[in-house]
Amino acid sequence: MKLHEYQAKDVFRKYGIPVPNGQIIASSDQTSRAIQTIQGPPWVIKAQIHAGGRGKAGGVKLAHNPYEAVTAVESMLGKKIVTRQTGADGVTVNQVLLEEGLDIERELYLSMVVDRAGRIPSMIFSQAGGMDIEEVAARTPQRIFKERVDPASGWMPYNGRNLVYRLDPLPSPNALKGLLSVMDGLCRLFSALDCSLVEINPLIVTRDGRVVALDAKMTIDDNALFRQREMLELDDPREKDPLEQMAEKYNLNYIRLGGNIGAMVNGAGLAMATMDVIKMAGAEPANFLDVGGGANEEMITKGFEIILKDRRVKAILINIFGGILRCDVLSRGVVAAAAKTSIRVPLIVRLEGTNVDEGREILRKSDLKFLVAKDLSEAAELVARQVS
C-alpha cells in the first residue's frame, strides 16, 4: 500500500525526521490560508498522487508570490496529470501540498528496502540526490552506498558512520549529526510500520546546516496490514482503478491492462504466463486476473463480472488448471455470472485438472455459448482469431 507524500511526512515527523513546514490543500479556497500559515515566499506546490515522475509532468511548482501560489494550486487541483507511471489516461489530483521553500546547499539520496537476495533490510545512500536513482545505479554504481541491517541488533551507530563518512566533501559536524539521526529514524519507522520501501529523494542539507527530507515515498507491506491498522486508514482508494477496487473487495488479484482480451486464470504465475501467451498469439491482454488457488463459486462469479464490466474487452479466455480450485466450481461460477450479465463477446474456455469432466459437463449443459480449447496454445490462438 502506497502512502501520499504528505502522509509519509507526517510519519517522518513522529520519528524525528525533519520535513519542511507544509499544509495540505483539498480545495482552492484553502490556498490563502495556507500561504498565511506557511513561511514564504518562496513556496513549493506539489501534487499528491501515488505515481512517480510528477516533477516532469507539471506536478511540482515553485511560487515566488501569493499570486503564483494560487495559480499553481489551480493548475493542479482537480486536473488530470499524466506521468511516465500513470498510463495515458493520467490520474486526477485531489490534493496538493504547499510547503515552505528551503535554501538548498546539497542534495542527497536515502532509502531503505528489503534486499531480496540478502534477505535483509538494507539502507541505500548516495551523494547523487534529486536524480533518478535507477539511472545513477546503472551508470555509476560506485556512487551508491549500501548498509545492511542485522535483524538481531537493528540499526547500529556504526552503520550510519559507514555511510556518512563516505561523503566527499564531508558536511559540517552538525549536518553529519543530522544525517545520522535521520538514518536512525528511518530504520526505526521502517521496521515499526512494516515498510517495504521508504525513499527520501532528495534529502537535503540547507545552507544553515539542517538536514531535511524534501520528498517522501513510502510503501507498506500489504501482507502486514493486518497489524498496521493505523497505516491502513491512510489508504486512498481514489488512486485506484474502480474495477481494481471492486476486485480487492472480493479478494481477487486483478490488474487492469491496456489490451482487449479479458482473462480469468487461477494462480498468479499461470495468470502471467497466460497473458504472455495471449501476447505471443498477437493479441493484447486487457487484464491480469488471478482468482486464486482456493477460489469459491462466488469469487469466480465476481471475477467474471469484473471482466465483463470492462468495455474494451472483445473476447474472454478462461484458463483454469484445477488443483485446489476444482473445475466444477469454476464452471458453476461462470454459469452463475452469465445468468446475471449478458455476455456479448466470444468466450474461450480451457479447463484441465481436478474434476475437469464435471466442469466441462456443467458448461455444456448450460445455455452458454463458448469455444473449448484443448490446450493453452490452442486457447491463445482461438482468442487472437476472435479479435483479429
Add this chain to the structure above:
Amino acid sequence: MSILLDKESKVVVQGITGREGAFHTKQMIAYGTSVVAGVTPGKGGLDFERVPVFNTVDMAVREKGADVSCIFVPPPFAADAIMEAASAGIRLIACITEGIPVLDMVKVMAFLKGLDVVLIGPNCPGIISPGKAKVGIMPGSIHREGSIGVLSRSGTLTYEVVDQLTKSGLGQSTCIGIGGDPIVGSSFIDLLMKFKDDPQTKGVVLIGEIGGTAEEEAAEYIKADFPKPVIAFIAGQSAPPGRRMGHAGAIISGGQGKAQDKIDALKKAGITVQLNLGTIGKTAVGVMG
C-alpha cells in the same frame, strides 16, 4: 533417489485442524505420504483421520519421530510456526502459507542460519517426489515418477508444466515450488545443488517469473557448476513495471526484475529458454527426453 523427500519421510502437519490443513492432510495420506502427526496448540490429544494431534511440534518429534513439517498456519502465526519446527529438530519444512509479512521472514531467515534445516516456501505449493511422497497442495495425479527435477516460483504454473511433462512421457524426480514471496527459504541455487548430486535427476525445468534476481543468480550458478541440462521458462514478459502481479514477490521495481533481463541472463548461460508455455513439454522431450 529423489531430493529432500522420500518414502521414509515422516510428516507432521502444523495447522492440521484448519480448513486447508485438514483437506490437504487427507490428500497427502491418500497419495501415500506418511503423515505421523498433526499440531494445533490446544487440541493435543485429539485424532484427525487417525493421525494423533499434539500441542507442539516438539512433542510430535519426540513421540512420533517426525522429520518433515508441512505448515498451513495463518500468516500472522506462520513465522512462529516455522521457528518452532526448526527448533524442534525438523530437517525439512514446507510452508504453504501465503501472506506472511516480509519482515517476519527476515527474522525467520536469521533464526534458521546455522541450523541444519531446509525451508521450502513460504507461499508455495510444497514438494513432491512422485511415487514416493508429497508434502503440500499440488494435485498428485498429474505427476509421474521419473528423472526430471522441477523448480518453480509458482503453483498452478508448475502444475501446467508438470502435466505437459507427464503427457510427453517425462516423469519427475522431485518437484518443488520455492514460493512467490520476496524472501523464500530456499533459492533456486540451494536446490539445484541438491539436484546436481541426485543420480535420479537427469535434467531440470526451472520456472521463474518477474521480480528480484533469483533467476539471474541461478543462471550464473548453472553456467559455472551445474552439469545437467536445464530448460527455463519465465512468466511475466507482458507484465507492466511497478505492479504486483498476484505474488508478493512478482513485481518489477527499481528497474530490477524484468522478464527480458532474466531470459537474457539464462540464454547467456547457455540454458534453453522456452518462450511459449504451451509447448514446454515438447521442448523438454527435445532437450532431455
